[in-house]
Amino acid sequence: MKKARYVMVACILILAFVLSACGATPTPQLIVVTATSLPATEASIAEPTATFVPVALSGPQSGSTLKWLDGSTLAYIPAGDFTMGDGVNALSHNVTLDGYWIQQTKVTNRMYEQCVKVGACSSPSQELGGPVFSNPQFGNHPVVGVAWDQAQAYCAWTQGSLPTEAQWEKAARGTSGNDYPWGNNAPACNLLNFANCYEATSNVEAFLSTGASPYGLLDMAGNAFEWVGDWYDESYYGSSPLVNPTGPESGQYRVVRGSSFETSANQIASAIRRFNESGDSERDTGFRCVVANPQPIAPYCQLSAFVPSAATVSASCELPEGTVTNQYCAQGETYATVQLSFNSTWEVSGTRLICTEAVNGGLRQLTCAGPETIESTNEIVVCNTACTSGPSLQGVSPVCDSGYTLDPSTGMCNYTPILNQATVAGCPLGYSMMDRGGQQTCAISRDANGYCPAGLYFDELAGMCAPPNGETSAPYGIDNSSLAAQTFAGCAAGYSYNEGFQCCQAMTGGTYPGCAAGYVYSPDLKSCIPTNAELSGEGCTTVRVTTLKCSEPVNTCAQYSASESRCVANFCSWNEKDSVCEMPSP
Numbered sequence: 001m002k003k004a005r006y007v008m009v010a011c012i013l014i015l016a017f018v019l020s021a022c023g024a025t026p027t028p029q030l031i032v033v034t035a036t037s038l039p040a041t042e043a044s045i046a047e048p049t050a051t052f053v054p055v056a057l058s059g060p061q062s063g064s065t066l067k068w069l070d071g072s073t074l075a076y077i078p079a080g081d082f083t084m085g086d087g088v089n090a091l092s093h094n095v096t097l098d099g100y101w102i103q104q105t106k107v108t109n110r111m112y113e114q115c116v117k118v119g120a121c122s123s124p125s126q127e128l129g130g131p132v133f134s135n136p137q138f139g140n141h142p143v144v145g146v147a148w149d150q151a152q153a154y155c156a157w158t159q160g161s162l163p164t165e166a167q168w169e170k171a172a173r174g175t176s177g178n179d180y181p182w183g184n185n186a187p188a189c190n191l192l193n194f195a196n197c198y199e200a201t202s203n204v205e206a207f208l209s210t211g212a213s214p215y216g217l218l219d220m221a222g223n224a225f226e227w228v229g230d231w232y233d234e235s236y237y238g239s240s241p242l243v244n245p246t247g248p249e250s251g252q253y254r255v256v257r258g259s260s261f262e263t264s265a266n267q268i269a270s271a272i273r274r275f276n277e278s279g280d281s282e283r284d285t286g287f288r289c290v291v292a293n294p295q296p297i298a299p300y301c302q303l304s305a306f307v308p309s310a311a312t313v314s315a316s317c318e319l320p321e322g323t324v325t326n327q328y329c330a331q332g333e334t335y336a337t338v339q340l341s342f343n344s345t346w347e348v349s350g351t352r353l354i355c356t357e358a359v360n361g362g363l364r365q366l367t368c369a370g371p372e373t374i375e376s377t378n379e380i381v382v383c384n385t386a387c388t389s390g391p392s393l394q395g396v397s398p399v400c401d402s403g404y405t406l407d408p409s410t411g412m413c414n415y416t417p418i419l420n421q422a423t424v425a426g427c428p429l430g431y432s433m434m435d436r437g438g439q440q441t442c443a444i445s446r447d448a449n450g451y452c453p454a455g456l457y458f459d460e461l462a463g464m465c466a467p468p469n470g471e472t473s474a475p476y477g478i479d480n481s482s483l484a485a486q487t488f489a490g491c492a493a494g495y496s497y498n499e500g501f502q503c504c505q506a507m508t509g510g511t512y513p514g515c516a517a518g519y520v521y522s523p524d525l526k527s528c529i530p531t532n533a534e535l536s537g538e539g540c541t542t543v544r545v546t547t548l549k550c551s552e553p554v555n556t557c558a559q560y561s562a563s564e565s566r567c568v569a570n571f572c573s574w575n576e577k578d579s580v581c582e583m584p585s586p
Contacts, residue, residue: 057472066454067453077170095242097243121153151287154289160289160291162228168257174214181214182212190546192259222268225285253276301504306528307525320341320384323339355369415502418477431444434463558581
């Protein structure tokens, strides 16, 4: 009897050990930020299946997006024809391109910083007048001060390359022959950052609602010029291939496309070609990357938590009112009116507005006069003197990408894959139920902002997040180490794949992607919060005031067209192409 009792106790202990092992999926506490081998006691348990039953996919469509390994968002440009050139700025001709993915915004300082920190990129040059690369205030501004080789090296680190001229122009203009990314309306300060409207670079998402291209790309005009992959040849369009042209085989200069925050209105058209020496780095030149064929990248072991964009991040004190209520012309001069709250102070930022204050009909108003010969956008900083702190985070809860678990002690999200079988309770948050060959399984789904995890797009036919190469067996968020090793394309330089945790670990000090564009890091909440309110200081808000163009400028420079030296000496701009002296850009 005693022997039987010992046997029974031993069986119970073995059963308890087996049950605990079955639940031993990686936990947030086990994630480390250096590349090390897992101890034998933490080896993955045997997966129940080696493959998944295939799922029919529709494939990426025009407008499909996916988050990528550098924290950017890629947009899909479908295969097909488009008209390149406009017959005015460049020879018009038909071009056929394969489908490709391109970054929705220019590469930002924050994105580029990750590549520098892991040792795959060199720091940009700090050009006089450009944003300070290392200053978090400019984290969402385009990185500038990069030479062509630096831009190409970054793109290679992201599994991509600089776009060809043709890829860049199709992404900017679409297939309808638009003059500009937003259509054919003339450039204005509410559409792009140009003509010194803001006198410096701006957030890459500043014109999200007004200046996007037909494919949803931002900043394809203004803010900063962009390097592309091609060598420059002025006559190349006359002999270029009609299918997937990649530029001349060699040359002296590289092509630069787009425009910058200083470019005048007559130089904004998307078809305009420019060039520069490969080694040049300018304060107004950046880039974006194309990833022609994204392969399934392994997930990062850690990511920053974030507050969903739909959440309200309120101010800890009431922000002052500052609303533009009117813009008008009077006797050839341009004016705008701004309504202010009574408990606030105001200050004009810059010298292009002259404002006077008055109370009319019980309302406190500013009447501001601007430069009458151009449309101009300028800023007024309005502050509530009763405010003593920044945004209030009370009641706001950070969340993680699907497949990740929040570690409250660090504010980091740790990759935590699950077994794919659905339970009685269904699938965890961030996963969806799928039928694979008659078996109910869990598949990774979209996060609280509606995005799939990095490297995946949402396939409408399958109703799941899938990699662009159509590999439906890729086990994102699913604990299956052997299948992960077969399907994941590895990690970017600076990261090491950990087979036990099935994710990419940083090899240098826990460097992982920071906050996405449109987010800033909150030390108080240890997470990324949406930039719903643009705070210029404690209790301050910035009001952008646009004044209309009410008269034509008088060209006082034309009289110096006979001499370039006299033109420049009289503070005018020499047009080399037409050999004429022109008014300087506003």
